Amino acid sequence: MSKNNHANHSNHLENHDLDNFSKTGYSNSRLSAQIPVQTYPNLSFDAMTIVGNLSRDNAQKLSSFMSIEPQIRLWDILQTKFKAKALQEKVYIEYDKVKADTWDRRNMRVEFNPNKLTHEEMIWLKQNIIDYMEDDGFTRLDLAFDFEDDLSDYYAMTDKAVKKTVFYGRNGKPETKYFGVRDSDRFIRIYNKKQERKDNADVEV
Missing domain, CATH: 3.30.160 (Double Stranded RNA Binding Domain)
Known part of the structure; x- marks a missing residue:
């Protein structure tokens, strides 16, 4: 192959690669990985x-x-x-x-x-x-x-003041939260269901 043909062939490959690069979109895989599910x-x-x-x-x-x-x-x-x-x-x-x-x-x-x-x-x-x-x-x-979230992140929003009671586990994290009074129209209970099953059945969860 002559020098001119070799040079032209090299330029064609470089231009072709640049053209392909210009058509390639930026990957958003890193960005999507940072967005919480x-x-x-x-x-x-x-x-x-x-x-x-x-x-x-x-x-x-x-x-x-x-x-x-x-x-x-x-x-x-x-x-x-x-x-x-x-x-x-x-x-x-x-x-x-x-x-x-x-x-x-x-x-x-x-x-x-x-x-x-x-x-x-x-x-x-x-x-x-x-x-x-x-x-x-x-x-x-x-x-x-x-x-499956931490109970610490949850609280009740009501239009009136309600009584709040929190019970903590051995690890210091809340395991049960009560808002309001039982048998009333304003009563919410948030609790660790896995821990309750473990306590009741004494099985690994």
Whole structure:
């Protein structure tokens, strides 16, 4: 190859490389690595109380059904009251007409944790228990937010002053925070669910 051809070939390669370089965009991989990943909590209802009224006929029908249903354990049975647990005792049921009339409130309530019931069990509960009630509604509905963040970063914002209680673990970090008063309309509990499971089951989490 002649010197001129060699020089032209070299210039062509250099220009080609420069052209490719000019078309290459700047990588943002380093920038994206510095942006914190925003995590969103898992939301679920972990406690429900449904109340309603049983008519005399429905109370008799429901009591008869529960007395022979193998998934229900019935006790404290009288003509105007009964207590029961259903679905491996995951559901609590109480009917008391005398107490309801005395306190002017609905005479039956059903308590359960939806997270512990399968879809089929929820359908069974509605069709066999809740559908007997009239004028039914919620008196308790607990909404749970599950997240992996430090409890120190969380606090409650309310339009009124609320009582705050904090419990600390052995490591000096907060493990449970209470805002408000239990059984009130303004009550928030933030706690370390992993630690609670470890304490209850004594297993590694």
